Amino acid sequence: MTTHLPTFDYRRPTSLGEAVRLISSGGSSTVVMAGGTDLVPKMKRRQLTPSTVISLSRVTEMQGIRYQDGATTIGSGTLLREVVASRLVPEPLRLAAATVASPHVRNTATIGGNLCLDTRCNYIDMPEGWRIANGHCLKDGGDTCWVAPRQERCWAVHASDVSPIAIAMHTNVRLVSETGERIIPLEDLYANDGINNLTKRRDELLVELKIPSIEMRASYYKLRRRGAIDFALVGAAASFALEEAGSAEDVRIVLTGIASAPVRVFEAEQFLVAEGLSPGSIVEAAGIAGSCVRTQDNTDLGSRYRKWMIPVAVQRVLEGLAMNTNERSADRGTD
């Protein structure tokens, strides 16, 4: 029964240049740590036993929130607590960040860490002794995925509460390595594979998020067992940019807690672009979302219930947006 951290070398670079150099020269057994709220328990459970841990907490270039060039830029090392509290951060993102875990965790966890959160599953996020007794799963070095033993992939679930809203808000992320940097849409960061769930190279660091200032409404709905601590049973973010009330020109619907990556429900998005937002179209779009997304029995409460909850979550987030929009239109009307 292991309860203590394994031994490892600990590095704490103070600049981005030093950080990417360390990562680049470190072997495959080097990991980076942001807030550590997911990594440290994983190490205690021996899901990871890295030789070197590189803490990013002192990398100044990864800190802070600023508004420039028509975008809000958030350093990936910014604490979720700071994201929640900052007036520079668009409100939908702040509200979504406030649903992550608990105040204690948000005091330590970072927004970049949340975006890069490892996928989760009933068979992997378990103590070491449990995994030995049960047999190691595919993600854990074994050769079988216990969720779907006949398939040859890992179905572990993407669990970030920040990614759906950030994708809905057209966020880009800046990735930096020793050899260069690139900016990609956040949704391109993810791959629907429980083991290789991030497309960024191992030597790349996610340094910041850039949220463009687009005239839009956006919201995140998180269904969870308890009002704090728990991951989403299903999370749904939605956004739409408006020309005039009732007609959407760009709609995004993004789910979390369902697949190994955030899931955009393009069919429902296109339906709403075509049909516009109305109580009827919202229900229909929610139904479309429910019918085109599958669930596995790999998190809390089983797959059937979570499958049922997808249209509920989508409907609720859309209704919330429609309500806000109507209020806004009404406000405009009185101007």
Place this chain on the structure above:
Amino acid sequence: MVSPHLVVGERHPRLDAMDQTRGAVIYADDVAPPGVLVGRLLRSPHAHASVVRIDTTHAQALDGVIGIITGEDLPTRYGILPISQDEYALALDTVRYVGEPVAAIAATSATVAERALALIEVEYEAMASTLSLRAALEEELPLLHGDGVGRNVHRSVALEFGDVDGALRSSHHIEEDVFFFRGNTHAALEAHSATASYSPQGKLTLTSSTQVPHYVHRTLEKVLGLPSGKIRVIAAPVGGGFGGKTDPFSHEIAAAKLAMLTGRPVKFTLSREEVFYTHRGRHPVLMWLKTGFSADGNITAVHFRSFLDGGAYGSYGVATLYYTGALQATTYRIPNYRFEGVRAFTNKPPCGPKRGNGTPQPRFAIECQLDKASEALGIDPVALRLRNLVEPYSSTVNHLRITSSGLKECIERVVAASDFDARHGRLADGRGIGIAVGSYMSGAGLPIYWNDMPQSEVEIRVDRGGGVTVLSMAADIGQGSTSMLATVVAHRLGLRMEDLNLVTGDTDLTPIDLGSYSSRVTFMAGNAALDAATAVRQQILSVVGRKLEVDVADLELAGARVFVRGDEESGMSWSEAVQLTIASDGPLLATGSYRAPELAGPYRGSGVGISPAYSYSACVVLLACDRDTGMVEIERVWLAHDVGKALNPLLVEGQIEGGVYMGLGEALFEEQSFRGAHHRGPSLLDYKIPTALEMPPVETIIVESDDPEGPYGAKEVGQGPLLPVIPAVANAIHDAIGVRIDEVPITPDKVVAALRSAERGRSTRFGPSGVPAFEFPEITRVEPPVGFGVT
């Protein structure tokens, strides 16, 4: 003016409140003797296997490993109940659940100890495992206890009082239901911890987070073969017990053995994962309940069957089995009653006693069924309950002696406070209100092992300056038992609580108390303390009376003075009176004790359920249920509890609120569940105890029925208030959305499944459909008490 009633009935913070708040309390894991070694347990990865060979050579060779023991070092069987001596501290030749301890290591650091665990080689020969009630009761599988294959039945019982079949035949209405209570665990914040040391003179000292230092003492005596005088067990303040620290445990025995072998102190503190495997929590119980009613709603007969999934060992399970059938009769008058029950062994962590041991499960069934009957009979649920109440000072059909009962007042007061009548059946869709009641023992009538000695003893010593020390083995597990002792003694001696010194939970220093379980401490240790304090009081008053030439009956002891009643300036101070008494009589010491009256009925099994007094509770829950998600939000809880007399209303309220919290957790969230042999989530992320956000406002109502045998009239409050909470939630959910969830916990997936089934015109109920095919033993027929049935 000195009031004679300064202490009892007043609101006082617990004596340890400031230390608790400051973090100054020394818990078991804070104990750190010099040179202490770190203990770790190797646990079985198999649910059921023979242990063929254990090789510790490589582990032993690791630098920093000081001692390793295996089952062969502790070959004596033990168990908390004399009839269930089925455990070894470390598996001897068979492992029976995933997580069962197999070997123990003492090392110089946690890192070394954990590395060494991986170096112990164990060869197992796996056997087929029994993982469900049905498998245990219906299939031929390798026996957990015994050789060969067969049904894994631990114990079964069949009792009948009166004529159930006859009464059912002539009943106007019959309700028949199946319920399932899935079982959960204590989830105390403090993980179990024990530190042992062994002196060169051969004295073993074990400091442990235990509710039962006396039973741990007895077990160490048996397993280690030491005389009792060579063992000292100290119960550290416990950071949450709830029944989870009421057995003697592997880590306690291993710590003791390793300390003896290495000559160095050894500490084991369990990880959260290990606490889930150590378990001894609420039994999963499948229940079949058939109740007959007359046209006007009187219960005519009850036939109840319980099927308990006991896990791998006995623990308190035989008692739990009997409890599932015993306390039905303490709230409602049941004229004819048949109880059939069976406890199965399965290859899972052993179940045991959790707050309410064996009674929340049938209480859930009874109270939900009463609501169903109320609909069928067209009688309001409150009226149906009121018309069936047990009378105070009566006997139940199964020979339980009932004394004080404030149940009627409890019901009336929660109904009034919650505006139940105006709300029930009348709230908007999605909001509901539900009611239920409960009852619990104020201490088990019999000790765990048969003996003629008192169940609790208290000693009081008074020093020459008037300082008073109260000694009792009662273990304070956060319920405030130490403060309770201070309340009783201070009140009796006219002193303040904070004037007293309390020495508790130490087998070397304190006289026997059997432990903090079965809600026995206030009633039993409280009475023993009152007895001892009364002896001190009488001795002082008689010496002072002689000195002042005043009749003892005219003397008063209050405000730290002894004086002639009506003249507070007369007499002398407490310390002068003490000195006078010591000068006259020698050392001022007194003892007191408590023995429960003989209550057992004329049948085998009647020892379970008897108690010198029963507490009563009634609960109303107001909630909202989301039809789309199945999520339940508790809006408010009203709980009235008959505690006999609130010695300290502040602590009574605390216990009620804690019981409500735990009851809500069991009703909606908590589940010790397994996927095959593997725990579904041995962590506080996966095992969902409610957070502060889920805890609604609780309106506590204290009812005082003044029990004739309780200390100052007091009864229990530690366990009873939990009982009605769970069925009140279930009944409120039905009121809110019209479906019945006959299974606990009521999770959102079950609610939505029931609603979807109802929408399709199918069943409006979610719950078990049947019970295993099991042949109960031949029924033992017991005559109801003389005079029972005469109204």
